[in-house]
Amino acid sequence: MLEIKNLQVRAGTKDILRGINLSIGTGEIHAIMGPNGSGKSTLARAIAGHPEIEVVGGSITYNGKDLLDMAPEDRAREGVFMAFQYPVEIPGVNNAYFLKAAINAKRKHQGLPEFDAMEFMALVREKANILHLDPTLLNRPVNEGFSGGEKKRNEIFQMAVLEPKLAVLDETDSGLDIDALKAVAEGVNAMRSPDRAIVVVTHYQRLLNYIVPDFVHVLQDGRIVRSGGKDLALHLEEKGYSGIEAAQPQLM
C-alpha cells in the first residue's frame, strides 16, 4: 500500500530525514518509535503533505501513485489520514459542519452521492457511540477549548467518520492519562481492518500495550535503525533508545 524509498527531508540547512525506507502493506499496523528529534513527526507530516516539509530526495508511493506529487486534500480524498499531534483549534468553524464538508469532499471524489444532513447525522451518531464521544463536542468550534484528551479523541473520531485506507497517528498518546489513552486505543482498534493500514508514531511503548503492532521501527537521527516485531517495543522499554544505538545498523 505504502512504499517509502530513500526519503530525505530538510528543514533549512538541517537534514531531518536521511533516507527512510519503509514498506507498509494493507491490514498491517506499524509502530514508528524514536526519541525526540528523531524525525518521527516529520515522517508523519511528509506522508500527510504538510506544506512546510521540504522533501529533497526519495519517493513515497501510495497504491501505485506518487504521493509526493499530490496536494494534502487529494491525499486525504484518496484515503490518507493523519491524526495530529497538536490538533488545530479553529474558532468559528463548527465541528459537525467541518466534518460534513470533509466527508462530502471525499465522497464527491469517489463519485458517491454527498450525504445530506440526515445521513450525516446518522453516521456521526453511530461513530460517536463507538468512541463514547460526548456528542456536544460536535456542536462546538473545531477543537476550540477542548481538553487535551478531547482533542485526541476528536482526531480518532474524525478518522472513524472518514474511514481512511491509511491512518497515521502522530503521537496520539502524548498528553493523555491512562483512561483517555485506553479510549483512544479502543477507537483505533475498532478501526483495524484487512483493508486498512495504520501507522502509530509514538515516543513511548505504553500505547503499544493497547494497540498491538505487527511491526515496530526505531527511528533515530533521521534513519530507521532497527525494525522488528512487537517485541522490539518491549526491548526498547527495557533498554531505552540508547540501547539500540549500540545495536547493528539495520539492512533493508
Added chain:
Amino acid sequence: MAQLVEQEKSASPQLAHYAAEFQRAVSQTSPQPRWVLQARESAMAQFERLGFPTTKLEQWRFTSVAPIAERPFVLATDGISKVDRKQIAALSDNPALAVSVNGRFAPQLSSLKGLPKGVQILGLEDTLASNPTLVEPYLAKLTLTQTNAFTSLNTAFLRDGIVIVIAPHVVLETPIEVVFVSVSEGKASVSHPRLLIVAGEGSQATVLERYVGVGASFTNAIGEFWLGAGAVIDHYKLQEEPADSFHIAGMFLHSARNGNFSSHSLTFGGGLVRNDVVAVLDGEGIDCTLNGLYVGRAKQLIDNHTTIDHAMPHCGSHEVYKGIMADQSHAVFNGKIIVRPDAQKTDAKQTNKALLLSDDASINTKPELEIFANDVKCTHGAAIGQLDDDAMFYLRSRGLSVSDSRAMLIRAFAGDILNRVKIAPVRHYLEDLLTARLPHVD
C-alpha cells in the same frame, strides 16, 4: 502662508462649481419651509469654508478624496427608468420596502401597503410640502454641529429622502428595508440620499438600509437616527455599489435614556468608501452596539470612522469591526470614544480586527479614547493577521480544497458579525455575498 494661498486657489474652481450647482438646485426645488432653506444655506456656507478635506487633516490622513474633489460632479436626475428591479428586490420576507433613486423617493418602486398603525414611511420632499412639523424637530439637527464637508454638502442639497416615523410603543414585527439606488448618467453625477428615522419612546423596529448602483457614481449619504426613551432599533447598513463608485456616508445617532441601538455596517462595494458614524448617548442606561464588516478587493479603499460620545452615566457601548482585505485593497479604521465628565459608570469596549489576504492589502487602525470621567471601564484592541497556515493545513488534510478551506476560515472570521445579523435571509445573503466577493485563491 504660501501653501495656504495655493491651496485656496486650486480648490476654488471646485467650490465655484458647487456654488453654481447649489444655486441651480435651489432654484429648481419646489418651495421649502424657511427653516430648511436656512439650514441649506448655512450648510453651503460651511462647505465653502471647509472645502473638500485633504490628507493634511488628521481625520482624512489615510483617505485621499482627490478623485472626488477633482471631478465636477453634477446632481443626478431621476434615473428611475434605468433601475435594475432585481437589485432592489427585498431581501427579507414581506418587509416594508422604501426605494429612493438618486436621492429621490420612488413610491412606484416601493411597497408600503399595510404598515402597522403608528408607522409612517414617507418621502421627505412630500413631507416638507404637506406636514413639515413632523420632521422639523429632527431634520438636519444632528448634522448641524458636524464639521465634515461632505455632511455639509448633503445638507446644502437637501431636497428629498426617506422618513420613517414610529409612534411611541409601536413594535414592528417585520423589518423595514430602505434601498438607495444610485444611477449613473454617463457623466460624473452625484446624489445626496437622506434617511431620517424617528423612533418614539418604547418603540421597536429593524431597519435594513441598502445602497446599490447602476454604473459608477458618487453617493453622498446621510442618516439621522433619533431614539426616544427605551426605543430599540436594530439597524443594518449594507453597501454593495459598483466597484468604481464613490460612497461617502455619515450616520448620526441621538438616543434618549435607555435606548437600545445596534447597528451593523456591512461594506462590500464601492471603490472609495468612507463611513462616519457618530453616536451621541444623551441619556442614562443607553446600550449602543456598533458592529462592522468590511470586505475589500482590487484597489478598494474602505474607511470607517466611528465616534461614540458617552455624555451621560451608566451607558454601554460595544463595538466590533472586522475587515477582510484582499488584493491591493486598503482599509482605515478609526474608533473614537469620548467619555464626558458626567458619564460615570460607562462601559465601553472596542475591537478592530483585520484579515489581510494578500501581501499588498493593508490597514491603518487607530483607537482614540478621550476619557474625562474617572469611574469607567474602557477597553480597546486591534489585531491584524493573515489566514492561519496551521488551520489551512488541518482543513486540507481532511480533504477540503484550498478554496473551500479559505472560505471556511474567512466565514469563521466574519462570524462574530454575521452571526449577529438577526434577519435570517439577510444573514444568508451576506454569507453568499462574502463567498462571491472573495472567490479567488492567491
